[in-house]
Amino acid sequence: MNVEKLSNGKYKFREKYKCPLTNKWKSVTVTYEKHNRHIEKLAQKELNKKIEDILSKYAQKNTDITMNDLVELYLSDAKDRLKPDSTYPLRKKVLKRIKELVGSDALICNITPTYLNSILPKNHLRNYSKILFRWAYTNEFIDADLSIFIKKEKKKKKTLESIVNDCPEQREYYEREELKELFNTLSSSKLYCPQVLRLILESQTITGKRFGEVTALFEDDIDDIEQIAHIYKRSYMGSLNTPKTDKSIDDIGINRRMVQIKKEAIFLKRVFKIESRYLFADTAGRPFSYSTARAILKNYGYSSKTHLFRKTCASLLAEQGVSLKYIQDRLGHEDDKTTTEIYIKVTGKMKKEQQDYFKNLDII
Numbered sequence: 531m532n533v534e535k536l537s538n539g540k541y542k543f544r545e546k547y548k549c550p551l552t553n554k555w556k557s558v559t560v561t562y563e564k565h566n567r568h569i570e571k572l573a574q575k576e577l578n579k580k581i582e583d584i585l586s587k588y589a590q591k592n593t594d595i596t597m598n599d600l601v602e603l604y605l606s607d608a609k610d611r612l613k614p615d616s617t618y619p620l621r622k623k624v625l626k627r628i629k630e631l632v633g634s635d636a637l638i639c640n641i642t643p644t645y646l647n648s649i650l651p652k653n654h655l656r657n658y659s660k661i662l663f664r665w666a667y668t669n670e671f672i673d674a675d676l677s678i679f680i681k682k683e684k685k686k687k688k689t690l691e692s693i694v695n696d697c698p699e700q701r702e703y704y705e706r707e708e709l710k711e712l713f714n715t716l717s718s719s720k721l722y723c724p725q726v727l728r729l730i731l732e733s734q735t736i737t738g739k740r741f742g743e744v745t746a747l748f749e750d751d752i753d754d755i756e757q758i759a760h761i762y763k764r765s766y767m768g769s770l771n772t773p774k775t776d777k778s779i780d781d782i783g784i785n786r787r788m789v790q791i792k793k794e795a796i797f798l799k800r801v802f803k804i805e806s807r808y809l810f811a812d813t814a815g816r817p818f819s820y821s822t823a824r825a826i827l828k829n830y831g832y833s834s835k836t837h838l839f840r841k842t843c844a845s846l847l848a849e850q851g852v853s854l855k856y857i858q859d860r861l862g863h864e865d866d867k868t869t870t871e872i873y874i875k876v877t878g879k880m881k882k883e884q885q886d887y888f889k890n891l892d893i894i
Contacts, residue, residue: 531574533565541565543573547581558584595671597641598634601625604665616766616774624658631655638672643679656682703841703872709735715830722802722813727826729791729798730810730818731839736788738843738861741836742766743773745817747809752784752792759784761862765817778862844869848876 534542541564546557558580562569595603605622612618631649632641646663650656664677704712716728733744742764751760758781764773773779795809806815812822824834840861847857854873861869 531570531577533570535565536561541569543570543577545574545577545581547585595638596634597629597632597636597638600638600662600666600671601629603669603671604662607665607669613771615769615771621658624655625662628655628659628662638666641672641676643676646676646679647681650680652682656680703838703845706846709842712830712832716826722798722804723818723822724826724830726795726798726810726818727823729795730823731836733788733791733810734836734839735842735846736784736791737761737782738840738847738857739782740764740774740778740840740862741820741823742817743778745808745810745819746770748807749792749796749809752789752809754789754792757784757786757789758782759788766820768816768819770817773862775862780862782860841869841872844872845876848873849880 532544534544536542540561542559542561544557544559546555548554549556558577560573560576560580562573605618605625608621609618612621628650632646646659650659660677660680662677663672663680664675666672667675667677713728713732716724716731719725730741730744733739733747734741737744737759739761743761746763746765747759747761752758753760760781761773762779763770764778765771792809799806799811802813804811804813804815808815808817810818812818820836823836827836828834844857844861847860848854854870857873858869
């Protein structure tokens, strides 16, 4: 460290360092009013800090970080931001699969977009890979944002005609007759679980809420007098948490059938000697599980997707002439493409039926 006395009586302290980019010597300075042993120590400390800050900008990236390290670092950072009972375990499971495909020991500095696009299947794994590598770039673990180069499968843009004329296999909801048949099939069982599942799925169809939001209902969450259902929680793997989105928290109006469903569910529990505050409990008194519902539906030959009943609610409301905004509010959506497509499909079919009716009608 060099010291220089300035014309104004102050002292300039200078320290050299070698620039990693140019390999040339440069210097940093700091000025103090006095010059003594104590000041020298302070100046040296400040100069060292300046040099450290400068050199850190030129520091090499983490070239020894593997995919396994990256996934662990990401999960550690995301743990406090993701829902611990649902989103986090799902994210962890998906990233484990991505890690296996890419290679746990693969150095992230050597991973290329071409390699990722060749190794990753064209499904949800690509979306989660984009999240992971965007995070890695933001946190300076990699030099380039690989997420923008991960290609997703391009879906054909749907036209109004294609939406209205989709075949039954492509439908995201049940028709009235299909719904009636499914409910009757479940009700005809002598077992507890199929019978209570029928009530759960019918409740989904009436309220438009998610499976976990319906199975989290306590008996007193259904107000018989005011005909209101209080939605403020959801169940997942036996535990309770807040709903998926804040938009889902609501007091919704319900019809008399939903009140009757409450009575039937309580009666069913009494018959099978099940004690639980949950309206739709399993045989152990816990919230009815999603996996059990899927297994029962699959066993009876139906789709195991319980969200179809939520979409069916949108379809039935559209048939009744309810506006798209009210339907989205009911389902807890601010904007949902699937709900919009269902609305267009149903109202489009109704419009076409009206047109066909008047084409063959002799008014005069």
